[in-house]
Amino acid sequence: MSYEQISGHPSTLADILVSRAAEQPGRIGYTFVDGRGHREVEDYALLLNNAVGLATRLQEISAPGDRILLLCPPGLDMIHAFFACLLIRRVAVPLYVPTSQRHSDTVAAITRDSGAVAVIAPQSAASVARDLLGWPDEKILDSAATQGGSSLQLLDRPLPSENDIAHLQYTSGSTGYPKGVVVRHRNLMHNLECLQRSLGYTGSSSAVHWLPPSHDMGLILGILSPLFVGYPVTLMSPLTFLRNPLSWLQEISENTNTTAGGPNLAYGICAERVSRTEAEQLDLSHWDIAFVGAEPVNPTILRAFADKFAGSGFRPESFIPGYGLAEATLYVSGGPAGSGLRTCSFANEELEKGFVMEKPNGRELVDYGPVRAGAAAMVDPRTLQRSDPGRVGEIWLSGESVTSGYWNKPEESERTFSAEIADEGGTPYLRTGDLGFMVDGHLFVCGRLKEVMIINGRNLFPQDIEWSIESSHPSLHRGGCAAVSIEIHGEERLIVIQEIDDEIAADSVTALEESIKSAVSRDHGVSLYRVIFVGKGKVLKTTSGKIRRSYLRHLYADEIESRAI
DSSP: OOGGGOOSSOOSHHHHHHHHHHHSTTSEEEEEEOTTOOEEEEEHHHHHHHHHHHHHHHTTSOOTTOEEEEOOOSSHHHHHHHHHHHHTTOEEEEOOOOOSHHHHHHHHHHHHHHTOOEEEEOHHHHHHHHHHHOOOGGGEEETTOOSSOOOGGGSOSSOOOTTSEEEEEEOOOSSSSOOEEEEEHHHHHHHHHHHHHHHTOOTTOOEEEOSOTTSHHHHIIIIIHHHHHTOOEEEEOHHHHHHOHHHHHHHHHHTTOOEEEEOHHHHHHHHHHSOHHHHHTOOOTTOOEEEEEOSSOOHHHHHHHHHHTGGGTOOGGGEEEEEEOGGGSSEEEOOOTTOOOOEEEEOHHHHTTTBOOBOTTSEEEEBOOSBOSSEEEEEOTTTOSBOOTTBOEEEEEESTTSOOOBTTOHHHHHHHHSBOOTTTOSSOBEEEEEEEEEETTEEEEEEEGGGOEEETTEEEOHHHHHHHHHTSOTTSOTTOEEEEEEEETTEEEEEEEEEOOTTOOHHHHHHHHHHHHHHHHHHHOOOOOEEEEEOTTOSOBOTTSOBOHHHHHHHHHHHHHHTOO
């Protein structure tokens, strides 16, 4: 399809961008607000103009199908770079400007894995690209090079097809080394359509997002869904949010935005750090879609947020817990709008054995609603047979949103994306690695298969232990705890890695350790082998706020084993 032949039924986001620029040139698409409150505003015509300008230069140093690193901070430059790649059939690899040696190592590894041939980065990050990648200047394209190439006629043709690769979404690395998920245009279009249909987005919607654009939730919910549906979005940097979470809520309040969200972390930070006085100055009554993306969603945090901002007009029914993963493009289940936070309690001792039994005051799990992007099956991960009703199984997915595999990893792609249910065959499924079950057609998620800890013959999920610890003492920060198990003398032992402030006195540390051990024993009936106290920020997380438990287990294994008795 050429640019002159776009029909009324666009098949890719490149088609949609060109159509919106032609039909709604002056409509505001994106606004970026920096940490000082400065705003950059861009309508659809200017967005296309800037993307085309960058694409004309990009095509001089690359060919269709080439992978292009997007080493841009959050902002309009990242959006220009992404759409520049789509317009000329380059494969975008959204990343971030590294701020630590660990981040630098990850970016370097992704560069090697993707086989990228060029990088788009602002001048401020050009030296990072040169030093980190060792690339010559001709491979580094300034993300501000958007002028002087506004004619579509200057671009390579044709527009991408639905089967072309749109981008590589590198996984967050919470349970292993990051892998490049191959996301095709048809995956994006199907997933965005499911999102729109399930959550009720319209052209009258508006949004505020601070999630990193290098992460699937930040990219798809923050950048691509607004263009797909045709509603405006205000974007912020994650650092702006973390330094001043009130600024996110003020944007929602002042501009009557209807949709915004994030992981547990976002709501927990706001509930803890925004004062009652500050909350009273907000108007959140028009916030209709407050999505929560986490596995699992913590209902205690959401209730604390709803309580803190009830006087601001926030309505608990606005919550939409969602389940998703990069391998399924993003969205799997959640909604509809107005459904709110729904939970159910189950007998914990039975869940540990893999049985589903409702029980008042048991283990509370969040209802993620029906699977809306494709179909799901619960499968016994040992036998690969479909789990019986009332049993916990691994969540397997099929449908158009399921991507085609990991970049350049055929064996791992075959294992993960082409699984077949024993005695059924036929339909290939994506193995998510998540454990869950269905009740009346609604999905419940227990935790990660690889993170299940078998202590004294019982299956324990780390987040349950972490949540108990967080509420055991007021000095402990939310999200600053990781529960892992390590084999000591042939037996699995429970270890907790806990962040504390540097200025805490030694006797206070001893009291904290006793409080933590008591909470774990009381709530879970197991003994804690050891607590490792670390400084703030040392419980490592992914860009979406997931705790990197597997990495932390490896990081502290030698220290634990050397002191084992």
